[in-house]
Amino acid sequence: MTTICFINQKGGCGKTSSCLHSAGAFAALGQSVLLVDIDPQGSLGQGFFGPAAVESLASSQTVAALFDDDAFLSDPQHIIRPTGFEGIMIAPTNHHLAAFNQPSPEKTGMRQFVVRDFLEGLSGFDLVLIDCPPNLYACSWAAMIAADYVVIPVPPEDFGIHGLPAVHQAIDQARTLNPGLRRLGHLVTRCDRRLVVHRNYEQTLRTAYRRMVLETVIPEANAFKIAVTARKPVEFFDPQSRAAELTRQLAQEILHRIADRTARRRAA
Numbered sequence: 591m592t593t594i595c596f597i598n599q600k601g602g603c604g605k606t607s608s609c610l611h612s613a614g615a616f617a618a619l620g621q622s623v624l625l626v627d628i629d630p631q632g633s634l635g636q637g638f639f640g641p642a643a644v645e646s647l648a649s650s651q652t653v654a655a656l657f658d659d660d661a662f663l664s665d666p667q668h669i670i671r672p673t674g675f676e677g678i679m680i681a682p683t684n685h686h687l688a689a690f691n692q693p694s695p696e697k698t699g700m701r702q703f704v705v706r707d708f709l710e711g712l713s714g715f716d717l718v719l720i721d722c723p724p725n726l727y728a729c730s731w732a733a734m735i736a737a738d739y740v741v742i743p744v745p746p747e748d749f750g751i752h753g754l755p756a757v758h759q760a761i762d763q764a765r766t767l768n769p770g771l772r773r774l775g776h777l778v779t780r781c782d783r784r785l786v787v788h789r790n791y792e793q794t795l796r797t798a799y800r801r802m803v804l805e806t807v808i809p810e811a812n813a814f815k816i817a818v819t820a821r822k823p824v825e826f827f828d829p830q831s832r833a834a835e836l837t838r839q840l841a842q843e844i845l846h847r848i849a850d851r852t853a854r855r856r857a858a
C-alpha cells in the first residue's frame with residue numbers, strides 16, 4: 591500500500607480535485623484506492639455525497655474520531671465507507687476535525703501519529719490518497735507523518751508559487767519523524783496554456799524544480815467542475831473527455847514514478 595498526500599498551503603489550488611479525479615483514474619487502471627479526507631472543510635466527501643450528508647456525519651463516523659482521545663472506536667476501519675464507485679473507498683471528514691487542526695503540529699503529542707497508525711492497520715488497498723487542508727497545521731502534518739509521498743498541486747501563478755518554500759520546509763521537518771517521506775513532484779494544475787503568464791510560470795517552476803515537476807499538466811477545464819456537480823470523478827462522468835484522458839495520464843505517471851523510486855531504493 592502506497593500513501594500519497596496532496597499538500598499546499600495555498601487555497602483552491604486543486605488539492606481536492608486532484609485526489610477525487612485521480613482516484614477515478616487509478617480505479618480505472620485497476621487500483622484499489624482509499625481516499626482520506628483530512629481537511630475539516632470536508633470537500634472530498636462532499637464531492638461524492640454532497641454537503642448535507644457529510645456535514646451531518648457524527649464525529650465518530652469521520653476522521654476526527656482518530657484524533658479524539660474521548661472517542662471510543664471499537665474498530666477504526668468503521669470510518670471507511672464505499673463511494674459507490676468500484677475500487678474507491680473513503681474516510682470522510684467534516685467540521686468536527688477543525689478543533690484538532692492546531693497551528694503547532696509538533697506540539698500535538700501522539701496525535702501526530704494517528705493517521706499513520708490508522709493506515710498501518712489496513713489491508714486490501716493499493717493506494718491511499720490524503721486530501722490536506724490549505725495550511726500546514728496539525729492535519730497536514732499528521733498526513734505527512736503517515737505518507738510515503740507528497741504531491742504538491744500548484745497553479746502556475748504568483749500566489750500559487752510563492753508559498754512553496756514553506757511547503758518544502760514543512761516536508762523537511764516532517765522527514766525528521768518520517769524519514770521515508772519523499773517528494774513525488776509538483777503538479778501543475780488549473781493551467782491555461784493560452785495565457786502567457788501561465789506558460790511562463792510553468793517554465794519557472796520546471797527550471798526551479800526540474801524533475802520534481804510532474805510532466806502531466808492538469809488544465810483548467812469545465813469537465814472537472816461539472817463532474818463534481820454530478821458527484822463523480824471525471825473518469826466516471828465523461829471518460830472520453832480530454833480532462834479524463836489527462837487525469838489517466840497523471841495516474842499512470844504517478845504509478846511509474848512510484849515504481850521507479852521503489853526499484854531504485856531496492857537496488858541501492
Ligand SMILES: Nc1ncnc2c1ncn2[C@@H]1O[C@H](COP(=O)(O)OP(=O)(O)OP(=O)(O)O)[C@@H](O)[C@H]1O
Pocket residue numbers: 600601602603604605606607608629631633722723724779780781808809810811812814815818
Ligand atoms: N483543473 C480544474 N479545472 C477547473 N476547475 C477546477 C480545476 N481544479 C479545481 N477546480 C475548481 O476550483 C475550485 C477549487 O478546487 P479544489 O477544491 O480542488 O482546490 P483545493 O486546493 O482543494 O481547495 P482548498 O484549499 O479550499 O481545499 C473548485 O471549485 C474546483 O471545482
Ligand SMILES: [Mg+2]
Pocket residue numbers: 605606607629633721722723
Ligand atoms: Mg480542498
